[in-house]
Amino acid sequence: MVLVIIIAFISLIGLLVLHEFGHFILAKRFGVKVEEFGIGYPPRIIGKKIGETLYSLNLLPFGAFVRIHGEEEDAKDPRSFTSKPIWQRALILIGGVLTFWIISFLILSFIPTGVGIIAVQDGSPADLSGLITGDVMEEIIIDGVGYPLFTIKDVQLRINENRGEEITLVVQRGEERVSILARPRLSPPPQEGALGIALGYAASQRNYPLYQAPYRGFLRTAEFTFSAMEGWYLALSNITQGKPSGARLMGPIGIFDMFTQVAELGSSYFLLFLALISIYIALFNILPIPVVDGGRLLFLGIEALRGKPFDRKIEQNVNALFFFILIALMIWVTIQDVIHIF
Numbered sequence: 001m002v003l004v005i006i007i008a009f010i011s012l013i014g015l016l017v018l019h020e021f022g023h024f025i026l027a028k029r030f031g032v033k034v035e036e037f038g039i040g041y042p043p044r045i046i047g048k049k050i051g052e053t054l055y056s057l058n059l060l061p062f063g064a065f066v067r068i069h070g071e072e073e074d075a076k077d078p079r080s081f082t083s084k085p086i087w088q089r090a091l092i093l094i095g096g097v098l099t100f101w102i103i104s105f106l107i108l109s110f111i112p113t114g115v116g117i118i119a120v121q122d123g124s125p126a127d128l129s130g131l132i133t134g135d136v137m138e139e140i141i142i143d144g145v146g147y148p149l150f151t152i153k154d155v156q157l158r159i160n161e162n163r164g165e166e167i168t169l170v171v172q173r174g175e176e177r178v179s180i181l182a183r184p185r186l187s188p189p190p191q192e193g194a195l196g197i198a199l200g201y202a203a204s205q206r207n208y209p210l211y212q213a214p215y216r217g218f219l220r221t222a223e224f225t226f227s228a229m230e231g232w233y234l235a236l237s238n239i240t241q242g243k244p245s246g247a248r249l250m251g252p253i254g255i256f257d258m259f260t261q262v263a264e265l266g267s268s269y270f271l272l273f274l275a276l277i278s279i280y281i282a283l284f285n286i287l288p289i290p291v292v293d294g295g296r297l298l299f300l301g302i303e304a305l306r307g308k309p310f311d312r313k314i315e316q317n318v319n320a321l322f323f324f325i326l327i328a329l330m331i332w333v334t335i336q337d338v339i340h341i342f
Contacts, residue, residue: 004263005260007263007270008260009256011259012252012277017064018103019097019100019285020037020065021037021099022097023066023068026092027092033068033079034066034069035052035053035054036056037056037065038064038066039057040057040060040061041062041063042060043059044058045058068092070082086300090300097285097293097294100281104224104278105221109218110217111203111275112203112204112207112208113203113220113272114204115136115137116136116201116202117131117171120197121197124196125183125184129183130180131169131171131182131195134202136202136203137170138170140170141168142158142168156199159184160184162184163186164185168180168181172204201224203269225282228283229283252330253341254336257341259277290319290322291322291323295322299315
């Protein structure tokens with residue numbers, strides 16, 4: 001258990017370090033002076049200056065940071081952040097966000113994923129046919145013709161097209177490949193679906209040719225991204241209509257707890273969860289909210305439209321306000337995480 005906690009902690013911190021490295025590498029590429037690249041937050045434990053950049057290891061292990069010359073103040077130095085063209089500054093900001101998607105892409109390129117059953121409704125066709133939680137759906141056979149199942153939409157489409165008809169579902173159950181006969185309902189109860197199962201993504205034992213890895217990694221990364229965006233949209237839509245959101249906010253403690261739980265399922269599930277978390281963090285970072293990268297891109301967009309820099313004092317005040325709002329939200333979410341866990 002201790003080893004699992006250590007691995008989960010290192011992985012979460014590693015994501016944040018790589019995010020900052022995305023900013024760092026593009027700043028260097030465009031000739032912007034990087035004053036410090038730090039792992040953790042001050043007070044500093046140790047630091048070594050290599051060239052013009054100080055590389056530091058700090059006491060508070062809550063992420064990483066990169067201190068870029070001229071990022072927080074207007075500087076006339078040609079190597080400052082503010083002296084660079086808007087498109088270069090935008091790419092430096094986007095670099096950190098892109099890192100999360102690159103991490104997800106690399107993981108999903110080499111970890112086969114499938115559609116897994118995460119819940120089975122009692123008394124449903126799935127329950128009566130013998131499908132169980134943890135089964136990974138590989139193929140559906142209809143009238144002797146097999147159709148591979150790669151996405152949740154694939155499964156939903158094939159099942160809904162064959163309501164009332166007998167179908168054969170081929171699932172991976174542990175080390176076994178099992179064929180199960182089922183008959184989707186014509187008129188299922190509300191919120192249950194024709195088979196009575198809840199679906200999610202799971203590690204699969206499918207093997208693909210190596211040359212297909214980038215293609216499948218890209219498709220799965222895009223699919224996970226749009227699925228996450230759809231989930232956020234539905235949650236916000238429910239909130240605006242006075243309905244339960246159907247989602248739960250998680251802070252670092254909640255994410256860390258999920259990491260430790262998933263790690264116990266095996267390395268493939270752990271890496272799959274790491275890919276998912278990377279996508280969610282990327283999407284959060286790209287939101288046009290002050291403090292995060294998307295908010296800073298918003299100010300750059302305003303600068304581009306106005307033809308002159310946004311008032312730095314106003315920008316700093318807005319960032320400070322949203323920083324305190326974000327901290328308050330994080331405290332509230334952390335309390336909810338602790339209540340949920342214990």
